Amino acid sequence: MHLVYENVLKNLVSLWTGNFKDMDTGQGDYEFEPGVWESIGAATAACGAHIPSTFASNPPNVADDKQATTADSWSFWMLYIAPIVLENKFRRKVYYDHFIELVKLVQICLKFSLSSDDIERLRTGFKDWVVAYEKLYYQNNPSRARACPLTIHALLHIADLIKVVGPVWTYWAFPTERYCGRLQPAIRSRRHPFVSIDNYVSQDAQLSHIKMVYNVHDRLTIPRRLRNPDVVRGIHDSHPDYPLYVLLGPKRTLVDPSVHAKVRVHLATRFGKPLSMILQVYDPQDVVQWGCVRRLEGGDDMKAAELTNLNAEDRRDATFVRYELLVDIAPRSAASNFVARQFYGQLKNILVVKLPASTDLNLSKPTTYMLALIHQSDAKVASISGLDIPYYKKLTRKEVVDVATIQCLVGRVPPSALLPASQSRGWGIIDRSGTIARGYYIPDD
Template sequence: MDTGKEDYQIADHIWAEIGEETTAAIANIPAAFVRVLGNITDDHSNFTAESWSFWIIYLAPTLLRGRFPNAKYHKHLCELVWIMKKTLQFTIRHADIDELEQQIANWVAKYEKYYYQYDESRLPACTLPPWGNLNKEVIYTAYLQQVVLWYDVQEEVSLSIQQDWSQLTTYETVFEDFLPNNDYVLQPPQVMTYEPDHNEQVKVALYIKQLIGGRQTVILAHLPTLMPLWKKVRIKNGRDSISTHSATRTSTKRRNSSYVRYELEYENHINGALRVVQLVQYGRLEKILVCLLSNNTQWLGLTGKTLLLALIRPCQTGGRDATKEETCYSRNLASIITDLQNVKGVVGRVESRGEWAIIDQRSNFAKPAFNGAGYNTDESEVE
């Protein structure tokens, strides 16, 4: 079918580039987000419903931006992404239903205008979703259920494979002295002794100064010269497994899970009132330092405390939230120190034409997922 009165076709050489970018993106997307994505241009056979959903929601807005002869087709695609995210939410307000209904109606009207073009000869453009795979899934699940009931093999045949992420795995450790709320658990490789360089010590001193005040030079002089170093950590409730950059760069075969979302709070005067504002940031987690402060009274409220500090190289994103809008960046800024508790989860990235976009799944909508037996969703999965 040709494009009729419209001009939405993407040239073959551009699709080839999009396919290569799709394949390359997987190295920078945590395995827990999605399985391996093939070349979308010539490898459709390996794309499951999960793959298509992830590609449309998280990759297409970036990979297809500026690719169409007319930007209206990309805008139309992004409107579909908004609808998909909205309809996948676990909860929705009654006030949102009318808006969603209107958005869907508008999207369909545009689709008919752009692709069907009110021409009966173009009816193939108005295809129905293929339900064949879903039908097979239902019938095969029914077969297994009958086998389980007939032969009483509930324990031998598991139809619901779910991992209890509140429990520690064999290789994980939690340090209650450091983390009273047990929100973070340590993953191998375990703690190692580390001597921060002068630049890192200065950043730690600056952070502590922001907490207790005082002179930065005095704080710097009294910091411990050796600090335990964490390389991998998991957020227990969020299930996110994060590898620091220092651990990730030792293997070229592992997915890169060193980019994180972190949130900072600061006070700002809004309409004459002092309010706490939350700033969403993204960056590469370089290292996790364990700073054990002495019992010296100079540390004030931090005397004898242990600080878990994240050394992060921020992405220049202008404070945008990737769960709400496309968030791109072209470079990383100078590293900073913040509390590990400010790190909220791991994020992925996709590169297109020299620019990176953040993939942030920290949202309140359901995510299509493959729950295959024995499937490992740890970020260290070798693809």
């Protein structure tokens, strides 16, 4: 973990900013122009308001806030923010492409399980990356040997380490940060903090000895009470037809008439019935809106923008989501051909709609639907040096979808202030979900 985030990545940043061991660029051209790194740091700090707090701590300004940057923050920056904020910042694209190759290799390293093909890709990938590094930064010049610290060579051993020990998530950790986290609650005195730390370390060691000598580890260890996010307290609502979703407060019974209109259109499309028939069974008094929907089994808390104060100080936006719909790719054909497509947008309202039994709608009993009004974006996936990143420039139409189509939260990176609007890709989308968090539509054979 520290090999990449605290060494290789920091060395690359030092090279790009002209602060690496008093080296010049030689025959290369990898240093940023004056002011570029400062703008990257400011752009990174500006991302915080648009990235949910569950993703990571508030990203610091990587250019000038050295005290706030940790291995954890560098990791998130490298994997999700840097590919967006570094694009078009180098004088030559080859340096950006080289960095993105490292990002893709680290992404493979962090997979929960790796196949033999993955390990071989890492072996050849890191080999090619190191060779390219030597060409770009060492430049085959012995006088520039200090550009090749031991950490560059260590990358060549990652594949073999994974093959012997297993996936890196089992041992790439933050031991120092975690130990400091244990020490922090022990500081009882601001005037004499080190005395508090000394006492805690001594007493903790004594207690550990007692546990080992007298074999009373289980009796003297206070069990940790971990919060189970699937156990919901307070105001909430759930329904058997939506086993993976729980609605959380605040709760409102007053719903805007324009929202009712869109819900009725959604129901008409859903049942394939005329709007006049929906009006006969749809009662606005049976519609309630909620402020948050939680996806259980490790999912996210996704908030409704209409019931969230997005302008509050230090607010981290948790209203943008990824959702999946079945789209007819041949709408003018007699035979429909539906495929699953991903969309991104802002969650505006979360609604519970109750319909009575209706023979016209083939409802044999009263039925409850959890719906969401989403302000859809015009997001398109851009393949940047082989890395697929969704971007959007504007929010388009609002549509009502079933809550079960919502997959996860996403973060956003604002457009670069250095580029005119005509050249900017727009807002970059941070989608951190992997295969374990995604629902897939598998068509019938």
